[in-house]
Amino acid sequence: MDDDRILVLGIGNILWADEGFGVRVIEALDERYELPGHVSVLDGGTQGLYLLPHLEDAAAVIIVDAIDYGLPPATLKLLRDDEVPAVLGTRKVSLHQTGFQEILALLRLRERAPRQLLVVGVQPERLDDYGGGLTPAVAAQVEPALAAVLRLLAEEFGVVATPRRSRERFTAPAISRQDYETGRPSAQAACRVGDARVLAGRPRG
Template sequence: MDETGCGGGREAARILVLGIGNILWADEGFGVRTIERLAADWRFPDTVTLMDGGTQGLYLLPHLESADALIVVDAIDYGLPPGTRRVFHGDDVPAFLGAKKMSLHQTGFQEVLASAMFLGRCPEKLILVGVQPECLEDYGGGLTDTVAAQVAPTIDVILNLLRAEFGVEAAPRNAAADIAAPAIARDAYEGGRPSAEDACRIGDPRILAALSATAS
């Protein structure tokens, strides 16, 4: 590692591909779901680590400190049409993570980057792959169709970045691998969601009934 702690001079860069976000809030889970699918379908050299960063915040700092390059995958509110994908490099990464904070997870990850930079242990190369969400207000909901449709093309973007930027080639898996616990894997999580009739999604039905009776 060089004197700045940014990992220069290595023949094979240690690359962290990190999905962040909250799967409990619909499209906020895009980054996590993309990494989940990437890990299931592709194998990588030992120099590449795929990680579900969730909303862990500063707990991710040691992982950043040990990486030479970081690719972050997240739902980013650019104020653009839902499903729009953008890729940013270098100093643009922390700037766009903080442009329109959607939740505490983005604030937390900005602190991680700031801490790594302050300590002189940031990854030398930063890349952000972000997709504009469509819905964030559906607690317990999965990805919207618009954003879910961007998972596969975003994986293609990541594979191309790894190839073009680092000379890393991935290989298709013969059998799926999981990085998520079975209960929160996308198919199980979204497929097992109770219906709106069984689980009121706009509030406690007892309170709503009381409010309705009071209003009338």
């Protein structure tokens, strides 16, 4: 473990509406700010145990995610240290949180758990919309969540983020938030029953 290494980790699945919140916050952070060399920014997606090597070497981790706090939709809440596994273990919104529980347990078993664990989480409004972007209420919390991450970096670790002179692409263009959310086909244009090549001989009626 590096004594000063900090990992800022966004986890979630952009394909399921508000599930992608953590990834979108991290996307905005890395596109707009430069951070010192000992601070890493990672889109963890839903990789589960594959994130273990990234977490093992971090002294502190800031996670951004959509979490079922049992609060009104789009509510932001900060968790610290022992609060994190307690909440993730009782209130799951997706399978990736089950995987993250396993990661935390393994880190403790291997005595490689970060000294500080912080979570900036939002209460999702909708998850069951495949191909959908963030709901308006949750999308409105991207900037406050980004500000919360920057504040934690400054206040907890003395890390100052510097605005980039020009924005960089953190994600591939097709799945960047702007292109992904504006390029979604209509329900009429998108096939909802299967691949037309496979269905070509399907009886009608």
